[in-house]
Structures are given as C-alpha cells and as structure tokens.
Amino acid sequence: MAELKKESFVIKGKDNIRMESISRPSLSFWQDAWRRLKKNKAAMFGLSLIIFYALLSIFAPMFSQYTQSQMDVNARSQMMSSAHWLGTDSTGRDLWVRIWMGGRVSLSIGLIAAVVNMCVGAVIGGFCGFYGGKLDMIVMRIVDILYGIPSLIITILVVMVLGKGIAPLIIAMCVVGWIGTCRFVRGEVYRIKEQDFVLAAKVLGIPDFKIIVKHIIPNILGMLITNLCMAIPGAIFQEAFLSYVGLGVTPPNCSWGVICKEGIAYLRNSPHQVLIPAFFVCTTMLALNLLGNGLRDAVDPKLRGTE
Numbered sequence: 001m002a003e004l005k006k007e008s009f010v011i012k013g014k015d016n017i018r019m020e021s022i023s024r025p026s027l028s029f030w031q032d033a034w035r036r037l038k039k040n041k042a043a044m045f046g047l048s049l050i051i052f053y054a055l056l057s058i059f060a061p062m063f064s065q066y067t068q069s070q071m072d073v074n075a076r077s078q079m080m081s082s083a084h085w086l087g088t089d090s091t092g093r094d095l096w097v098r099i100w101m102g103g104r105v106s107l108s109i110g111l112i113a114a115v116v117n118m119c120v121g122a123v124i125g126g127f128c129g130f131y132g133g134k135l136d137m138i139v140m141r142i143v144d145i146l147y148g149i150p151s152l153i154i155t156i157l158v159v160m161v162l163g164k165g166i167a168p169l170i171i172a173m174c175v176v177g178w179i180g181t182c183r184f185v186r187g188e189v190y191r192i193k194e195q196d197f198v199l200a201a202k203v204l205g206i207p208d209f210k211i212i213v214k215h216i217i218p219n220i221l222g223m224l225i226t227n228l229c230m231a232i233p234g235a236i237f238q239e240a241f242l243s244y245v246g247l248g249v250t251p252p253n254c255s256w257g258v259i260c261k262e263g264i265a266y267l268r269n270s271p272h273q274v275l276i277p278a279f280f281v282c283t284t285m286l287a288l289n290l291l292g293n294g295l296r297d298a299v300d301p302k303l304r305g306t307e
Helices: 002-022 028-037 039-064 093-130 131-149 149-160 166-175 179-192 197-204 210-246 257-268 271-297
Strands: none
Touching: 028 039, 028 166, 039 093, 039 257, 039 271, 093 131, 093 166, 093 179, 093 210, 093 257, 093 271, 131 179, 149 257, 166 210, 179 210, 197 210, 210 257, 210 271, 257 271
C-alpha cells in the first residue's frame, strides 16, 4: 500500500506540473514581446536612455536661464561650472541649452525621416509583393537602379537643389531612404501571401483589403517596428554628418552635427565643444541599436513559447 500511495503521489505530482504548464496565462503577441523585451537588460537600458534624452530635449531648455543664441563674451570657451553645466562654446553660448535644443532637431529629424521611409517603403513593397506582375517588375527595376547609386550622393544632390534647412534635409533623406524597407517588406509579403491561412482567405472570397489589414499587416508589423528602431540611428548619423559638412541645419537652429562643426576649430584648446555633442550622438546611436536588437529578438515568432 505504501508503494501504491507513493506511485499515486508521483502521478499526482506530474499532473500538477502538467496543469501548471497548461494553466500558464495566455499572452497576446505584443504582451509576450514586451515580456521578453523586459528581460533584455541591454534593450531596456537603451529604451531608458532614449526616453531620458527625449525628456531632457523637451524640458531642459524650458527651465534654463539661457537661450540657445544668448552670448556672453566674458564666458567664452569655458569648461563645466555651476553657471554652465556643460561649459560654453567659442562665442559664450551655454552648451547645456544648445545640446538639448540640438537634440530636439536631431531626434526629430531622425524619427520623422525613419517613419516616412518606413511608411513609403512598406506601402510600395507591400503592393509589389502582394500583387506582383508588371507593377512589381517596374518598381523593382527602379529600386535596383537607385540601390546601385550611393545614397549619400543622391542626398547631397537633393540638398543642393532644394537648399539648406530642416524640411529640405528630411526630403533629401527620404528620396532613397525607403528602398531598404521596400525590398524587405516585399520579400516578407511575398512569403506570407503563400501561407495556408492567406490562401484559405482568398478561397473564401475575402476581399484583398481585408486580407492585407487582418493577415498581412499584423504579421509584418513587429518586424517593421524593429526595422524602424534600427533605421533611426542611421538617420541621426546622416543628419549629423550633413550638418557637419554644412549641408544640413542652418542657424539659428542647431543640431548635434552643427555643434560639432562649430567646435572642431577649437579641438585643441577646448575639446569639450566637440566631445560633448559627439558623446550624445554616439550614446544615442548605441541606445537605439541596443533597443533595435532587443526588439528583433522579442518579436521573432520562432522564439515564442520557448521561454
């Protein structure tokens, strides 16, 4: 009898374990992605840093006694102090305010350009992948031609034609920036439309619009968001580079690239004028890349249910 009790206890224990695994709360795709993203310390650090920089860019200039154009000839090229937390530039302007005013411009341009490129590329690539035919052939040949030309050259040419400024810079970055997203989305949509659930929807006579909204978009949305997070650092760096060479943001506006350009002449005597904006550019790109890698792992369908 003791052995039977022991055996029944073991069976009961196995049943309990099985019931616990079965009674695990069901999670939606985004809930499961957020749960796995929170476990990625590097990705959460990147997300926290981006939110921190964004909040400082919004609120820090509001609570400062200085403006981005206010000059103090008696405080030129000063190091960090209680009066000027990040020092001053060669004309006596407060770098703390200029850094976060420049952060507004750099982060805004990077985000807007990346979102526009994602939307345009997703729409064009989605139509080409879903319908195919002559439309796909024509668009893909155009994409192949544009892809063979260095994007930076096209961006510089567009800026020279449209002129300097924030709006022309965003337009120039969007002229060819959608190509990568277009090719990526086209391949994903072409793969998904051959799946059984899409074919079954077509057999049932469901309109193409509903198939795209209910079946295609949800299956590529996670990857699009991941691709967006990976594209923002590239857009920020491109803006910083164009502003550094004098083809981007113009005064009285400033960006991190403009601040680096203005401070490079004083690198030996006042290196903080270059190192401080360069630090924020580098850490922002690092944080976005960490977040993008974490999102890529979190939304990967192959990892669902493995944890």
